[in-house]
Amino acid sequence: MSFVEVLAAAKELTADEQRELARELALPPDDIPEHLRQFIPPEGFVAEFWHPTTDAAGWEAIREALAEIQTGGTT
């Protein structure tokens, strides 16, 4: 259930009122497919960059997991 649907359920809003609420909250319109919604950048931005990385201990764990792939492991 989406955030708007939760709010709508709590407030017993009509469909039109739900759309108005989504617009006020600057949430994506319903016509954007669900699998694409995760990529919508924050309001006011045209893109978002995440740049995940990790520390030395994390890299050691990644190296171990990669080694498991080579041996057919399933971490």
Next chain:
Amino acid sequence: MNPIVFPYQYTGPNPDPQTLAPLLPLRLRRGGVTMDVTGLVDSGATYSILPYDFGARFGIDWQSLPHTITVRGVLQGTPAKLLIVDGLIGSLPPTPLLFAWVTTNAIPVLLGQTNFFFEFDVCFHRSRSQFTVAPRTP
């Protein structure tokens, strides 16, 4: 094997060319569970990311996985477990993909250097709004 061509897709509510991104549809499989996802092919990500709800659909206990890492960058210290799943792209053979399965959904599926770019040769053709993916060359 010929590369597979994928179109860039809009990531915003309007067809604004600035929001076009290399989004890759792929199937993830582990055990008897498969799911279709869309991932951002992100050469700026040092490893791949799987949001919490996506990983949970495999029915795995997050705590049971042995390798824990701390995600730095925009997630600022979020813990993650390393998870290996098979990735299926079009007709290409299944490939083991390593993900950092994070405890948040505030990030999309990212396909990063480790190990997506280890396994696949990716060419971006932004001027044509398309990218290609092929198995790595030996």
